[in-house]
Amino acid sequence: MSSSISQTSIPSEIITTSSSSVSHTVPNRSYMCKFIHEILSLTDHEIERLIQSDNFHLLHDGIQKFYYENKNLKENEINHTFEDFLHKRDFNYIHDTCSYNNKIFVDLFSNLKPDMSWNCTTTGSQLNDYSSCPFFFKSIIELKTRKLKTKDYDQIASYLTSILRYSPGRKFIIGCLTNFEETMLIMVLYDDTINQIKYIKQATVTQLTGLQILTLFLSLSDTQLGYNEKFINILSNKKIVFLHYLGRGSSSFVFYCESQQEQLIKFVLKISRQNCTKEKFIIEEMNKIKRKNMNLIQCMDMNFDDDYADYLITFNLRGVKLDKLFMQRFLDDTQLLINTWQQVHLCHKIGYIHSDIRIGNMIMYENMVYIIDYSSAVQPKTPSYYQGCLSTASNGILKILGSNSEKISLYYTDDGISFLKCILLLKPYFQHYTSIIKKAIEDNMTCDILPTYEYAMKLFKDKNIIKTLVFLEENREILSVDDLNNIIIHTLKNEKTDDYHIDEYLQKLKL
Numbered sequence: 001m002s003s004s005i006s007q008t009s010i011p012s013e014i015i016t017t018s019s020s021s022v023s024h025t026v027p028n029r030s031y032m033c034k035f036i037h038e039i040l041s042l043t044d045h046e047i048e049r050l051i052q053s054d055n056f057h058l059l060h061d062g063i064q065k066f067y068y069e070n071k072n073l074k075e076n077e078i079n080h081t082f083e084d085f086l087h088k089r090d091f092n093y094i095h096d097t098c099s100y101n102n103k104i105f106v107d108l109f110s111n112l113k114p115d116m117s118w119n120c121t122t123t124g125s126q127l128n129d130y131s132s133c134p135f136f137f138k139s140i141i142e143l144k145t146r147k148l149k150t151k152d153y154d155q156i157a158s159y160l161t162s163i164l165r166y167s168p169g170r171k172f173i174i175g176c177l178t179n180f181e182e183t184m185l186i187m188v189l190y191d192d193t194i195n196q197i198k199y200i201k202q203a204t205v206t207q208l209t210g211l212q213i214l215t216l217f218l219s220l221s222d223t224q225l226g227y228n229e230k231f232i233n234i235l236s237n238k239k240i241v242f243l244h245y246l247g248r249g250s251s252s253f254v255f256y257c258e259s260q261q262e263q264l265i266k267f268v269l270k271i272s273r274q275n276c277t278k279e280k281f282i283i284e285e286m287n288k289i290k291r292k293n294m295n296l297i298q299c300m301d302m303n304f305d306d307d308y309a310d311y312l313i314t315f316n317l318r319g320v321k322l323d324k325l326f327m328q329r330f331l332d333d334t335q336l337l338i339n340t341w342q343q344v345h346l347c348h349k350i351g352y353i354h355s356d357i358r359i360g361n362m363i364m365y366e367n368m369v370y371i372i373d374y375s376s377a378v379q380p381k382t383p384s385y386y387q388g389c390l391s392t393a394s395n396g397i398l399k400i401l402g403s404n405s406e407k408i409s410l411y412y413t414d415d416g417i418s419f420l421k422c423i424l425l426l427k428p429y430f431q432h433y434t435s436i437i438k439k440a441i442e443d444n445m446t447c448d449i450l451p452t453y454e455y456a457m458k459l460f461k462d463k464n465i466i467k468t469l470v471f472l473e474e475n476r477e478i479l480s481v482d483d484l485n486n487i488i489i490h491t492l493k494n495e496k497t498d499d500y501h502i503d504e505y506l507q508k509l510k511l
């Protein structure tokens, strides 16, 4: 399988670890080179005017003095000293984050720590829990005390990418890499049309000195950095208070919140870089046709009435991830499995394929399992870039992704296969292969997943669940929603019985 998989989709989790924690490094990241004025969308003349201004001179001379006084400091010391320097000059919102440990910050950057973060904080000069949410970041500065290296570009580019991929509607972000004598601007852009991130670095040919470029960077406005405050305003206008951070997906952060308007309503808020209208629509349509007592997640109408409201979605219940004990119950309790599957079937009934069925997209609430995250859902015969996870994708999908990176069509059966693969990955006899698949995702070696499934499915060909999987793979393109439902329910009901002749049942269906 080619590396194209990692470009068109964001690998997702296997069991509990978040998909996006897998890797923020893109192998062989390629950069376009542009002049400073192109990166900043300014003319040479505008840049010239800026650097002639009194404010620029004042800041530039201050940084120069700072540099000469502190050039012998160690890297971790210089961050802190530079923070002090900036705060004294009213740059209150740039923080030394070398050792910042807040959970959201740690999750956002996958345990790595940018040197300095330029945030939009509501609480003055202190970083607090929620000001390290991705959509509060304006930029990142990486401070080095040695010559800049290629790996430094990659490091800052991955920080900027993390912010960009979780910032609703944000098109680009500009960061700064400096050792004071040399400064480089890096721009990361999101091209929604081709679902790809692009990297731009500043051309080394420039008349400006490192200190001038750094001063110029610090003088940039929010808009020039790609930051848009309008989105944040919705949250403050609606007086939404964040109570708990619940987790993140590959394009969203999720919080338990309280609305401080008339009624103190509590709800789950997902803030996504992607438009959530489709996900909202699907959940609402499913709720219209669901049976009375069926467990199903619901959206809440918070009247966000704003352009940016499309990047927000609210849910009625706050679940928890399936823990070890519950996963065991999930495996043993046939009725629980059927209830969970029925939510996927309902999604099919309204004409959508969930396309990201995995344990990480199941939450537990009052002893029931709820399927979440309908954001990757697609309609059959509608080619699109695959956004689901790879660890539970059907072999059919894995094969196609291995040979091209174009849009692909999915089938309802793909969800059935993913559902059974979720169970398979938890089975004791499959654990060796579960580890291989998990490692393949972590190491970005997604090409190993398909052969692992193919090999293990031959090895365990007598297991009932594998017999169904083989049948579903063979008939992936032709099974109707109802046939698929019957097969899955039949398999779940009979999966644990030894004298079960699934072949006969499946052959009957084939006829």
Ligand SMILES: Nc1ncnc2c1ncn2[C@@H]1O[C@H](COP(=O)(O)OP(=O)(O)OP(=O)(O)O)[C@@H](O)[C@H]1O
Pocket (backbone or CB within 6 Å): 012, 019, 246, 247, 248, 249, 250, 251, 252, 253, 254, 268, 270, 272, 315, 317, 318, 319, 320, 321, 356, 360, 361, 363, 372, 373, 374, 375, 376
């Ligand atoms: N209702 C909820 N209750 C508790 N936690 C939730 C809820 N909804 C989402 N979460 C948490 O937030 C995480 C991200 O949510 P979700 O999977 O919907 O985001 P996403 O960005 O669309 O994900 P994906 O990576 O699949 O594209 C979930 O894995 C889960 O941990």
